[in-house]
Amino acid sequence: MSTSKDTRRVPRLAVWKFASCDGCQLTLLDCEDELLSLAVKVEIAYFLEASSAVGRGPYDLSLVEGSITTPEDLERIQHVRRVSKHLVTIGACATAGGIQALRNFADVKEFASVVYARPDYVATLEHSTPISAHVPVDFELRGCPIDKRQLLEVISAFLAGRRPVVPPHSVCVECKARGNVCVMVAHGTPCLGPVTQAGCGALCPAFNRGCYGCFGPMERPNVGALNRQLRELGMSTPELVRVYRTFNATEEPFRQASERAEEAGGRE
Amino acid sequence: MTHKTIRVGGLSRVEGEGALTVRARDGRVTGLELRIYEPPRFFEALLRGRSHTEPPDITARICGICPVAYQMSACQAIESACGARVSGPLRDLRLLLYYGEWIESHALHVYLLHAPDFLGYESGIAMAADHRDLVERGLSLKKAGNALVAAIGGRPIHPVNVKVGGFYRVPTRRELAPAAERLRRAREVAVATVSWVAGFDFPDIEHDYRFLALSHPGEYAILSGSVATSDGEGFDVHEWPAHVTEEQVPHSTALHARLDGAAGYLVGPMARYSLNSAQLSALARQAAAEVSLGQYCRNPFRGIVVRAVEIVHACDEALRIIENYTEPDTPAVPVEPRAATGHGASEAPRGTLYHRYRIDADGLIAEADIVPPTSQNQARIETDLLHLIEPRLHLPKEELTALCERAIRNYDPCISCSAHFLDLHVDAQ
Ligand code: SF4
Ligand code: SF4
Numbered sequence: 027m028s029t030s031k032d033t034r035r036v037p038r039l040a041v042w043k044f045a046s047c048d049g050c051q052l053t054l055l056d057c058e059d060e061l062l063s064l065a066v067k068v069e070i071a072y073f074l075e076a077s078s079a080v081g082r083g084p085y086d087l088s089l090v091e092g093s094i095t096t097p098e099d100l101e102r103i104q105h106v107r108r109v110s111k112h113l114v115t116i117g118a119c120a121t122a123g124g125i126q127a128l129r130n131f132a133d134v135k136e137f138a139s140v141v142y143a144r145p146d147y148v149a150t151l152e153h154s155t156p157i158s159a160h161v162p163v164d165f166e167l168r169g170c171p172i173d174k175r176q177l178l179e180v181i182s183a184f185l186a187g188r189r190p191v192v193p194p195h196s197v198c199v200e201c202k203a204r205g206n207v208c209v210m211v212a213h214g215t216p217c218l219g220p221v222t223q224a225g226c227g228a229l230c231p232a233f234n235r236g237c238y239g240c241f242g243p244m245e246r247p248n249v250g251a252l253n254r255q256l257r258e259l260g261m262s263t264p265e266l267v268r269v270y271r272t273f274n275a276t277e278e279p280f281r282q283a284s285e286r287a288e289e290a291g292g293r294e
Numbered sequence: 295m296t297h298k299t300i301r302v303g304g305l306s307r308v309e310g311e312g313a314l315t316v317r318a319r320d321g322r323v324t325g326l327e328l329r330i331y332e333p334p335r336f337f338e339a340l341l342r343g344r345s346h347t348e349p350p351d352i353t354a355r356i357c358g359i360c361p362v363a364y365q366m367s368a369c370q371a372i373e374s375a376c377g378a379r380v381s382g383p384l385r386d387l388r389l390l391l392y393y394g395e396w397i398e399s400h401a402l403h404v405y406l407l408h409a410p411d412f413l414g415y416e417s418g419i420a421m422a423a424d425h426r427d428l429v430e431r432g433l434s435l436k437k438a439g440n441a442l443v444a445a446i447g448g449r450p451i452h453p454v455n456v457k458v459g460g461f462y463r464v465p466t467r468r469e470l471a472p473a474a475e476r477l478r479r480a481r482e483v484a485v486a487t488v489s490w491v492a493g494f495d496f497p498d499i500e501h502d503y504r505f506l507a508l509s510h511p512g513e514y515a516i517l518s519g520s521v522a523t524s525d526g527e528g529f530d531v532h533e534w535p536a537h538v539t540e541e542q543v544p545h546s547t548a549l550h551a552r553l554d555g556a557a558g559y560l561v562g563p564m565a566r567y568s569l570n571s572a573q574l575s576a577l578a579r580q581a582a583a584e585v586s587l588g589q590y591c592r593n594p595f596r597g598i599v600v601r602a603v604e605i606v607h608a609c610d611e612a613l614r615i616i617e618n619y620t621e622p623d624t625p626a627v628p629v630e631p632r633a634a635t636g637h638g639a640s641e642a643p644r645g646t647l648y649h650r651y652r653i654d655a656d657g658l659i660a661e662a663d664i665v666p667p668t669s670q671n672q673a674r675i676e677t678d679l680l681h682l683i684e685p686r687l688h689l690p691k692e693e694l695t696a697l698c699e700r701a702i703r704n705y706d707p708c709i710s711c712s713a714h715f716l717d718l719h720v721d722a723q
Contacts, residue, residue, distance in 0.1 A: 049452060
């Protein structure tokens with residue numbers, strides 16, 4: 027947010043918001059110990075949640091929060107891409123469409139009529155879509171919300187011109203590392219940990235709770251095997267459908283899992 | 295006839311996106327619209343068909359700044375539908391979690407979003423160039439709040455440990471000890487914050503507000519209570535739909551709320567303080583008295599002082615709860631679903647947050663209704679802006695815009711739950 031002229035060589039950071047809860051960009055302000063030193067290394071040129079200074083583009087790194095849900099945002103994301111050297115999406119809304127993508131499985135007109143007496147006043151698209159559906163994305167950081175340490179890693183990696191080191195394995199691996207007992211084995215608690223991308227540090231199991239998949243699917247998850255286990259633990263078809271339809275419902279493995287469960291349920 | 299259009303970009307340091315259009319003729323404002331164009335996310339629609347156990351996690355995602363508020367109002371609404379009650383040490387833990395969010399959210403607003411207005415900086419980070427110690431102090435306060443939320447909830451944003459009926463796992467005394475250590479320092483910082491912000495220059499503006507806030511016989515209401523208003527008429531939370539109605543206005547995706555048919559009441563720190571200040575902790579009352587805050591606050595610019603006082607209270611009460619904490623025997627009370635409607639309200643940092651759910655016999659949600667603080671305050675903010683702008687129409691547009699932005703930021707509108715760009719249009723004829 028420094029606008030002084032001697033900061034020309036300093037890389038310029040922008041933070042953008044689309045349909046979202048602001049939680050992922052707040053994660054940057056939640057880096058209480060690192061924020062002020064970061065503000066020296068980069069010029070936070072555009073970050074409306076935090077500053078009224080509006081530095082013009084181009085920007086070296088744009089962090090994009092939120093999904094595309096309105097006609098104007100279809101155009102705004104093109105602008106963001108044009109003015110950004112690197113574009114990184116932050117959080118489930120931006121990488122997968124977020125909880126608001128549940129409309130993709132329903133009729134948005136009916137949805138609007140439930141909330142608004144005059145849905146015609148409200149401009150909205152039929153689907154909530156991730157940023158990558160509209161423009162090339164240089165990196166996707168997952169989580170609802172994103173993890174602070176991972177955010178700092180992504181920012182330093184892009185500033186240093188390298189790929190961020192973000193593990194591709196499942197939450198299960200983090201449970202082992204943390205020394206959690208497995209909630210499925212020990213308590214019979216249904217858990218999406220085996221198919222969910224790591225990053226949170228296996229938070230839910232540390233609180234005796236099954237993972238609910240807020241970081242989205244890991245690479246090549248074995249969803250079929252998990253589903254058999256979840257059914258053995260007593261989950262019904264509608265419960266299976268719901269468990270995959272939350273913050274990352276449109277991610278391919280989760281979408282397929284919920285649709286297959288739905289089909290199987292239809293045959294039952 | 296002269297026709298003048300002023301456009302200014304950037305309602306910053308609020309959550310969401312907004313624009314302000316003002317039409318004026320012969321020095322009188324003839325129309326004023328604060329437009330909120332946060333893209334609609336249809337929570338009330340997507341909640342239908344979900345299990346009664348899911349609203350705390352789903353509605354938390356309405357707002358990343360006050361997820362605990364959403365979780366608490368949601369839990370209480372569902373518990374009331376199912377005839378369950380969370381009391382004693384479990385209720386204390388909920389309070390503790392909520393105090394953490396108040397400290398975090400208020401510290402963010404006071405230090406990073408609002409104080410820069412009074413000191414002439416574009417942001418808290420820019421302010422750090424000249425006042426590093428102050429900004430660091432604010433960040434440490436914020437961190438104490440976040441650490442408390444994380445100690446109980448697992449993480450500061452969208453805590454994972456909240457469930458209908460209580461928690462998945464309750465913290466041990468040892469797990470709370472580091473949070474308490476931070477809170478003791480935070481409480482001192484909070485007291486210093488009150489005298490610091492009370493020394494700012496406040497425009498001499500007072501409004502005749504109609505206030506609404508929860509009120510509780512035993513405490514400065516935050517987690518629960520019945521509804522109190524400055525009209526003198528109070529009502530129970532389950533009577534909310536009979537008193538508060540929401541209507542849609544063409545210029546906004548946030549609905550506008552009316553209280554007993556009339557628009558323009560106010561929720562939030564000034565309302566809470568003015569209705570309940572006698573119940574603040576002794577230290578918070580003393581901090582308020584030392585800066586002569588009085589029993590009521592009707593100057594919206596002074597809202598920052600009230601927030602600071604509320605931080606003192608939150609630190610104080612949180613410490614009291616931790617000192618008396620013994621682990622509850624069970625992390626949650628059982629909540630058996632039944633076909634019923636439940637209402638729940640709590641005091642989010644920005645004001646009263648109401649939830650209502652109708653649940654069917656299978657425990658699925660048939661209907662959901664959520665009334666966030668922003669939709670309740672919007673009409674009142676428009677009135678404030680009108681009073682502010684009308685005598686100052688002659689001002690240069692930059693000055694007028696800056697003043698309007700400040701007036702809006704006074705209310706810390708969390709426009710996620712219902713503004714980032716203030717595009718000020720003044721059509722003067
Ligand atoms: S991904 Fe989750 S935390 Fe991030 S903006 Fe979306 S709803 Fe909020
Ligand atoms: S355990 Fe799963 S649901 Fe819980 S925080 Fe981690 S990724 Fe999210």
